[in-house]
Amino acid sequence: MDFNYTEEQQMLRDSVGKYLEKNYDFDARQKIVRSHAPWSPDVWQQFAEMGLLALPFSQERGGLGGSVTDCVAFAELFGRHLVTEPFTHSVMLAGAALAAADGTDAQAWLHKLIAGEAVIAFAYEEGHGTPSLDLVTMTAQKSGECYAVFGEKRLVVAGGDAQALVVVARMGEGGAPALFLVEAGAEGIQTRAYPTIDGRSTANIRFDGVRAVLLTGADQQLDRILANAIIVQCAEAVGAMGALVTLTSEYAMTRKQFGMPIAGFQAVAHRLADMKIAYGKARATLIYTTALAESGASGPRDIAILKGQTGKLGRAIGEAAIQTHGGVGMTDELSVSHYHKHLLACDAMFGDHSYHFRKVGQG
Amino acid sequence: MNIDFAPELEAFRREVADFFASAPTPAIREAGRKTTSVFAPFKECMEWHRILYDQGWVAPHWPKDYGGTGWSVEQRFIFAEEYRKADLPPLLPQSLGMVGPLLIDLGTQAQKDLYLPRILSGQDFWAQGYSEPNSGSDLASLSCRADADGDDYIINGSKIWTTYAHHANRMFMLVRTSNEGKKQQGITFLLLDRMDYPGMVVRPIVGLDGFPEQCEVFFDNVRVPQSGRVGAENDGWSVAKHLLKHERGGSGGASPALTRYCERARAAAAQTPSPFGGMLADDPVFQRDVGELEADIASLGHFEKLAISGHEVAQDPAFPSMNKTINSELIQRASTLMMQVSGVDSLARQLEALRVGSNVEPLGSEFDLVAMPLYLNSRATTIYAGSNEVQRDLIARSMASSGAGA
Numbered sequence: 001m002d003f004n005y006t007e008e009q010q011m012l013r014d015s016v017g018k019y020l021e022k023n024y025d026f027d028a029r030q031k032i033v034r035s036h037a038p039w040s041p042d043v044w045q046q047f048a049e050m051g052l053l054a055l056p057f058s059q060e061r062g063g064l065g066g067s068v069t070d071c072v073a074f075a076e077l078f079g080r081h082l083v084t085e086p087f088t089h090s091v092m093l094a095g096a097a098l099a100a101a102d103g104t105d106a107q108a109w110l111h112k113l114i115a116g117e118a119v120i121a122f123a124y125e126e127g128h129g130t131p132s133l134d135l136v137t138m139t140a141q142k143s144g145e146c147y148a149v150f151g152e153k154r155l156v157v158a159g160g161d162a163q164a165l166v167v168v169a170r171m172g173e174g175g176a177p178a179l180f181l182v183e184a185g186a187e188g189i190q191t192r193a194y195p196t197i198d199g200r201s202t203a204n205i206r207f208d209g210v211r212a213v214l215l216t217g218a219d220q221q222l223d224r225i226l227a228n229a230i231i232v233q234c235a236e237a238v239g240a241m242g243a244l245v246t247l248t249s250e251y252a253m254t255r256k257q258f259g260m261p262i263a264g265f266q267a268v269a270h271r272l273a274d275m276k277i278a279y280g281k282a283r284a285t286l287i288y289t290t291a292l293a294e295s296g297a298s299g300p301r302d303i304a305i306l307k308g309q310t311g312k313l314g315r316a317i318g319e320a321a322i323q324t325h326g327g328v329g330m331t332d333e334l335s336v337s338h339y340h341k342h343l344l345a346c347d348a349m350f351g352d353h354s355y356h357f358r359k360v361g362q363g
Numbered sequence: 364m365n366i367d368f369a370p371e372l373e374a375f376r377r378e379v380a381d382f383f384a385s386a387p388t389p390a391i392r393e394a395g396r397k398t399t400s401v402f403a404p405f406k407e408c409m410e411w412h413r414i415l416y417d418q419g420w421v422a423p424h425w426p427k428d429y430g431g432t433g434w435s436v437e438q439r440f441i442f443a444e445e446y447r448k449a450d451l452p453p454l455l456p457q458s459l460g461m462v463g464p465l466l467i468d469l470g471t472q473a474q475k476d477l478y479l480p481r482i483l484s485g486q487d488f489w490a491q492g493y494s495e496p497n498s499g500s501d502l503a504s505l506s507c508r509a510d511a512d513g514d515d516y517i518i519n520g521s522k523i524w525t526t527y528a529h530h531a532n533r534m535f536m537l538v539r540t541s542n543e544g545k546k547q548q549g550i551t552f553l554l555l556d557r558m559d560y561p562g563m564v565v566r567p568i569v570g571l572d573g574f575p576e577q578c579e580v581f582f583d584n585v586r587v588p589q590s591g592r593v594g595a596e597n598d599g600w601s602v603a604k605h606l607l608k609h610e611r612g613g614s615g616g617a618s619p620a621l622t623r624y625c626e627r628a629r630a631a632a633a634q635t636p637s638p639f640g641g642m643l644a645d646d647p648v649f650q651r652d653v654g655e656l657e658a659d660i661a662s663l664g665h666f667e668k669l670a671i672s673g674h675e676v677a678q679d680p681a682f683p684s685m686n687k688t689i690n691s692e693l694i695q696r697a698s699t700l701m702m703q704v705s706g707v708d709s710l711a712r713q714l715e716a717l718r719v720g721s722n723v724e725p726l727g728s729e730f731d732l733v734a735m736p737l738y739l740n741s742r743a744t745t746i747y748a749g750s751n752e753v754q755r756d757l758i759a760r761s762m763a764s765s766g767a768g769a
């Protein structure tokens with residue numbers, strides 16, 4: 001057993017880390033969030049050039065044949081820098097669905113995604129955390145060569161800006177879930193784009209009989225695709241948690257009240273210790289679950305444990321970080337609250353911790 | 364022991380409820396529903412203040428001679444309950460709850476004559492200028508200086524986290540007038556009769572929920588009259604301690620507002636499908652969670668009622684800290700529950716739709732609109748008015764000094 005990143009993974013981490021340190025500090029990140037653009041096209045292009053957008057796909061699909069561990073290795077850094085570019089949703093979800101499908105349309109779009117020429121959104125969520133595929137209600141009907149999809153998706157990350165969408169819908173009411181490719185400009189789409197509390201660009205999208213191409217074969221892999229994306233999203237959350245633990249202990253060591261650093265007060269010291277313990281648990285669970293997934297041995301219970309723990313511990317760390325910072329923790333000016341909001345979003349998406357703990361409990 | 368359920372009280376409840384049903388304008392109602400902080404939207408909140416003033420109900424907790432209502436404990440609670448049921452914006456605490464009662468107790472006749480009527484009528488709004496960048500929990504270390512010069516003081520330094528200073532036309536503040544002796548001894552309590560003195564700059568600070576609520580206030584050789592002093596020079600710490608009594612004892616307690624949050628969470632849960640089938644409101648796990656929270660809120664309500672009725676719980680020196688600790692943590696728990704019920708639908712950043720009078724339609728329900736900002740904003744409740752760590756220290760210290768735990 002070896003739970004360390006390989007030398008190659010470490011090198012990838014180093015180069016992504018260096019890039020982000022130089023180009024994506026908190027001020028640069030806030031500039032992107034406040035600009036009218038949904039994210040930075042320059043940064044996205046850099047990700048393409050570094051090969052990150054190609055990493056998870058097999059070589060025959062034009063990718064680099066990377067593993068989920070490779071993605072986790074740098075996703076932690078994405079979390080540390082609060083990267084708002086839609087990597088998880090566009091690459092790990094939409095891209096992976098295209099890669100899993102047969103057909104030339106899918107491959108053409110995947111090719112554009114890998115090159116950084118197109119962003120593709122993954123339209124899955126239907127409100128209230130759609131934690132399981134069973135809850136998807138959108139439907140598709142056969143229409144000539146193609147299909148027509150009906151229904152509404154919510155919180156589609158990059159949904160207002162993507163050139164194409166991968167949509168999860170049932171084959172007729174009560175049918176099995178399948179995946180479809182929809183072009184963004186297609187007739188019958190109604191999009192309302194909006195930002196999230198953690199600075200991402202999302203949209204609610206209504207589909208009123210929109211022309212859709214079936215992504216044949218992708219449905220077979222949907223569980224695995226979702227599991228991998230959840231792992232990568234959890235890696236981002238764990239990266240954010242680590243940053244908060246560091247920031248907060250540094251702050252507590254330098255902030256003085258009553259003539260001494262607040263870290264010297266036992267109530268504060270114990271809270272810092274609890275934050276470290278929480279981070280230790282979350283990171284160990286992330287690393288172990290990633291290794292399981294890479295070996296093909298992870299099951300739904302493992303993913304539920306990871307998602308539940310990351311959500312719960314992430315919120316606890318964020319709340320503790322704000323409390324320890326006092327008034328400044330409540331401002332938009334410091335990064336602390338932005339990390340916390342990112343952790344809240346990670347918890348809510350794909351089912352919050354309470355849902356996943358119940359799944360674990362149900363066995 | 365006895366609880367008074369006199370029939371007059373039901374008539375009183377109806378009178379209050381009828382008034383709340385008819386008096387507020389639509390904008391005031393909207394402001395109430397969109398309140399995501401202990402500090403309601405300023406403009407509509409002050410409009411409502413003036414309507415309550417005209418009705419004679421603006422300060423139920425003030426002595427009757429000064430414009431209070433003279434209500435019984437039960438009436439005050441009924442008033443608070445009906446107030447929350449109607450989702451009306453809570454009145455701002457700084458004037459009515461802090462500086463007003465302080466002036467009644469310790470102000471000069473001239474200060475009372477000038478300020479109290481204007482506080483009641485809502486002509487004035489006061490900001491509280493205590494905290495400084497380097498003096499938060501350790502407030503007594505404050506360094507914003509006031510040097511006596513003829514009949515004036517010259518103020519230099521800054522204040523921070525001054526809530527609604529950008530809306531205020533007056534401010535009460537603590538300044539350092541001496542560096543001799545203990546740090547508590549060189550502090551003076553000052554009333555500033557305006558916010559636009561030459562050399563005074565107010566900078567709003569945007570909060571984590573996206574709204575400017577607190578401010579930084581800078582003083583560069585600001586000359587103010589000494590007649591604004593409350594108490595003696597260098598005795599401001601005891602004045603501030605006196606004010607604290609009022610700061611921590613609201614009129615009807617916090618439990619009616621908390622109960623209302625639970626009602627809103629239940630109503631939203633009745634419209635929200637549970638991932639385990641049926642509606643969330645019927646889900647046993649949700650019911651357990653909301654039940655535990657409501658039980659805790661009920662206990663807080665009982666605690667508050669005992670205290671208002673003059674029961675000995677309120678004489679306990681630890682009472683204010685216990686009350687603050689309990690209610691701040693319950694606000695956080697209640698808003699967390701609301702956020703969880705709203706789920707991913709709480710993740711949209713909807714600053715424009717939250718503005719009173721906005722014509723932007725919210726993405727989900729009104730509940731979804733407020734759940735997240737309320738959760739985020741309520742992270743402050745365990746920080747302000749003496750952080751909960753400091754409160755627990757005070758509780759423990761009072762136990763140690765009284766020698767008896769309970």
Ligand SMILES: Cc1cc2nc3c(=O)[nH]c(=O)nc-3n(C[C@H](O)[C@H](O)[C@H](O)COP(=O)(O)OP(=O)(O)OC[C@H]3O[C@@H](n4cnc5c(N)ncnc54)[C@H](O)[C@@H]3O)c2cc1C
Nearest residue numbers: 265323324326327491493494499500524526743747750752
């Ligand atoms: C929303 C909001 C509104 C506010 N409104 C006003 C206002 O209108 N006017 C005004 O004057 N101020 C206001 N404040 C300021 C508030 O009173 C201070 O934030 C508070 O006193 C804490 O000070 P600080 O922020 O400097 O944190 P610090 O004192 O630096 O505390 C940071 C952390 O250290 C902990 N800590 C500090 N000392 C100890 C100790 N001895 N033992 C254990 N733990 C300790 C604290 O509990 C906290 O967790 C407001 C604050 C907020 C958040």
